Amino acid sequence: MSIQKPGLPKGTRDFGPSEMAKRNYILDTIRDTFKLFGFQQLETPAMENLSTLTGKYGDEGDQLLYKILNSGDFLKEVLPQDVTEGTGIVLPKVAEKGLRYDLTVPFARYVVMNRNDLVFPFKRFQVQPVWRADRPQKGRYREFYQCDADVVGTDSLICEAEILIMIKRVFGALGLKDYTVKINNRKILTGIAEVIGESGKEQDLCTAIDKLDKIGWDKVKEELSQRGFDNESISKLSPIVNQTHGAISETLEFYRIFLATSEIGLKGLEELAEVFSLLDALGESQEFIIVDPMLARGLSYYTGAIFEVKVNNVSIGSVSGGGRYDNLTGVFGLPDVSGVGFSFGVDRIYDVLEELGLFESVTHSSSKVMVAYFGEEEKLYGLKIVQELRNQKIPAEIYPEAAKIKKQFTYADKKNIPFVIIIGSEEMKTGKLTLKNMASGSQNAMELEHILDLL
RNA sequence: GUGAUUGUAGCUCAGCUGGUUAGAGCGCUGGUUUGUGGCACCAGAGGUCGCCGGUUCGAACCCGGUCAUUCACCCCA
Numbered sequence: 001m002s003i004q005k006p007g008l009p010k011g012t013r014d015f016g017p018s019e020m021a022k023r024n025y026i027l028d029t030i031r032d033t034f035k036l037f038g039f040q041q042l043e044t045p046a047m048e049n050l051s052t053l054t055g056k057y058g059d060e061g062d063q064l065l066y067k068i069l070n071s072g073d074f075l076k077e078v079l080p081q082d083v084t085e086g087t088g089i090v091l092p093k094v095a096e097k098g099l100r101y102d103l104t105v106p107f108a109r110y111v112v113m114n115r116n117d118l119v120f121p122f123k124r125f126q127v128q129p130v131w132r133a134d135r136p137q138k139g140r141y142r143e144f145y146q147c148d149a150d151v152v153g154t155d156s157l158i159c160e161a162e163i164l165i166m167i168k169r170v171f172g173a174l175g176l177k178d179y180t181v182k183i184n185n186r187k188i189l190t191g192i193a194e195v196i197g198e199s200g201k202e203q204d205l206c207t208a209i210d211k212l213d214k215i216g217w218d219k220v221k222e223e224l225s226q227r228g229f230d231n232e233s234i235s236k237l238s239p240i241v242n243q244t245h246g247a248i249s250e251t252l253e254f255y256r257i258f259l260a261t262s263e264i265g266l267k268g269l270e271e272l273a274e275v276f277s278l279l280d281a282l283g284e285s286q287e288f289i290i291v292d293p294m295l296a297r298g299l300s301y302y303t304g305a306i307f308e309v310k311v312n313n314v315s316i317g318s319v320s321g322g323g324r325y326d327n328l329t330g331v332f333g334l335p336d337v338s339g340v341g342f343s344f345g346v347d348r349i350y351d352v353l354e355e356l357g358l359f360e361s362v363t364h365s366s367s368k369v370m371v372a373y374f375g376e377e378e379k380l381y382g383l384k385i386v387q388e389l390r391n392q393k394i395p396a397e398i399y400p401e402a403a404k405i406k407k408q409f410t411y412a413d414k415k416n417i418p419f420v421i422i423i424g425s426e427e428m429k430t431g432k433l434t435l436k437n438m439a440s441g442s443q444n445a446m447e448l449e450h451i452l453d454l455l
Numbered sequence: 456g457u458g459a460u461u462g463u464a465g466c467u468c469a470g471c472u473g474g475u476u477a478g479a480g481c482g483c484u485g486g487u488u489u490g491u492g493g494c495a496c497c498a499g500a501g502g503u504c505g506c507c508g509g510u511u512c513g514a515a516c517c518c519g520g521u522c523a524u525u526c527a528c529c530c531c532a
Contacts (some may be wrong), residue, residue, distance in 0.1 A: 007523090010523090010524090056471095062531090063456090064530085079521095102532090130532085132531080132532095134530080135456090135524075135529095137524090137526060137527075138525085138526070138527090139532080140530095140531075140532080141532090144532065145532090146532065147532095155492095175481065177478075179519095196465095207530090239499095245500085276532090297531090307466075317531075318532065319532070320530080320532075321531090321532070326456065326474090343532065344532080345531095345532030347530085347532075348532055349532090372490095372491085374490065376466085402491080405490060405491055405492095406488085406490095406492070408491085408492085408494050409491050409492035409493090411492085412492070413492040413493060414492085420491085420492085422490075422491075424490060425490095426490085430486095434490090434491095436491075436492090438492070438493085439493095441491090441493085443491085
């Protein structure tokens with residue numbers, strides 16, 4: 001058999017020791033924040049029944065689902081004519097499981113299955129990988145982690161306010177100083193569509209308007225009419241286009257007038273205003289937060305608040321997002337469960353911190369001290385020392401072979417181990433070990449007890 | 456799914472209009488230093504130039520195909 005070059009599937013990555021140190025730094029920050037706000041951890045399987053997953057993410061989403069081929073003779077159900085009928089017929093016969101696409105749908109499934117045992121409102125967080133058969137590019141992977149926090153069983157706007165606070169805490173703790181949390185309300189979108197006379201087309205409206213910064217108003221107008229908008233409706237939008245992102249109170253005031261004829265739109269505005277007054281009551285500023293009534297976000301199940309976070313002046317897309325849904329569990333037979341949640345994209349946050357050089361403080365030293373020695377006799381002596389260090393909760397290792405001392409030092413240096421204990425015949429005779437500080441290069445002979453104190 | 460981009464040493468890349476034994480930096484191994492890492496100096500190992508075919512006296516370079524990569528669009532974290 002010929003030797004083959006190993007490789008990874010497109011869009012997947014290994015995380016070596018230094019990447020893991022940085023990832024854990026991010027993940028710990030997020031997990032600690034979730035716990036601080038009273039969320040409890042949940043994990044669900046990597047694979048779900050395909051029936052749980054399909055139909056929840058739209059047609060495109062279904063395309064992006066990874067399907068798992070049935071075990072054994074997966075073709076046994078397939079008839080010759082099925083193949084000519086197309087994948088739609090064959091797929092259910094060869095695959096009954098798929099990899100999770102996000103954490104929200106598995107969570108909804110869990111809530112429905114455990115509805116009698118859960119304490120509502122239920123606050124859960126979940127940090128796990130998800131998989132999408134997307135075409136990878138910058139900041140987009142086929143396997144990536146989401147860190148979700150959701151509250152289900154209440155429509156209190158305190159949840160929305162607390163989400164904003166958690167975002168600010170996490171980003172602050174990670175050293176990010178230039179980012180924008182966009183917030184909107186789905187009802188406002190509905191209201192805008194209503195006011196311009198294009199009810200129900202808010203999705204199209206937003207995907208077009210979203211490109212305003214990139215392609216300009218004229219091109220957006222073209223796209224809107226391609227998507228079937230009346231010229232009259234489009235012209236009614238121009239006040240919004242000219243509306244600049246000013247103070248939040250000004251934006252709200254502008255839309256109170258614009259949406260005056262839309263009951264649902266005004267309701268959305270009212271909710272948004274309530275979130276900000278709660279924020280104020282919680283003693284939080286509005287820094288980093290802007291109201292963007294054109295923020296849409298893809299998933300069609302949002303019904304209330306919508307969030308999205310972008311770090312400014314970096315080449316990565318949104319790093320966090322979420323919103324409120326009134327009927328997440330409805331498809332699984334449990335109606336009227338309101339919830340609100342959001343997700344941090346760890347992989348993108350990682351890319352952002354890397355791009356901004358904010359990982360400097362994260363080191364990945366493993367052991368605090370390494371035992372080096374000259375010969376077999378010293379090795380036995382060193383084994384006792386390394387165990388004693390570990391008993392004192394000091395992360396320690398011993399070089400596994402009686403190699404040249406130079407080689408042992410190089411190893412310690414490369415692994416960023418800050419201290420080395422050297423054991424030779426002299427040390428064994430006197431009982432005083434040589435402790436070397438690798439950063440300064442200085443070394444001293446001292447008793448083990450003294451070393452334990454020092455480390 | 457659409458449109459581009461790039462494939463040369465472990466990594467990042469150079470290689471003039473096709474012309475002998477394909478180079479550099481970093482990394483790696485060894486030595487200067489048989490009880491001392493980083494720094495310096497010296498030496499060395501390491502390449503079917505992505506793969507297949509074509510043009511040519513001659514191809515890393517030109518042409519065709521193929522695979523892989525990265526980026527953008529769509530959509531998304």
